[in-house]
């Protein structure tokens with residue numbers, strides 16, 4: 510079943526999500542929600558979906574970055590983004606640590622809850638996430654590049670934060686204008702053209 514993805518302006522996107530109890534993690538309703546969120550994300554399509562985006566205030570996100578999604582990017586763009594496929598998986602009750610000493614990266618990012626727009630968003634290049642998997646087993650994820658970006662974006666949702674809170678505001682653009690003006694530009698060229706100085 511495909512769930513409705515709520516859009517920016519819905520109060521639910523701004524509320525912190527609550528942790529799941531061990532009983533909930535092992536329960537059938539959560540497995541059902543994960544399956545519905547998986548279908549909803551793949552149908553969108555998107556590389557991540559957090560429970561608050563479907564109106565559920567719990568600390569759960571699903572993610573998957575498929576090779577098919579990379580076809581619109583050149584090998585150079587994929588390398589610059591450190592973007593490689595990520596198999597479908599779930600994170601529950603995550604705790605995020607930014608490994609800041611490994612630097613930041615800045616790329617155009619979008620969100621299924623702010624349909625039709627993108628902006629340049631600076632993010633840590635590497636992160637560590639302590640969480641539980643779908644079976645309730647504790648798990649530590651160390652990620653870099655685009656996967657680290659997806660994790661930061663989804664965990665932000667669990668705290669009521671959206672990418673627009675972190676973006677360079679001058680870089681906000683419609684999907685149509687991204688295609689028309691910016692798709693083939695480097696990040697340095699986009700920054701210069703949009704007069705982003707910070």
Ligand code: ZN
Pocket residue numbers: 619620621622662666
């Ligand atoms: Zn999002």
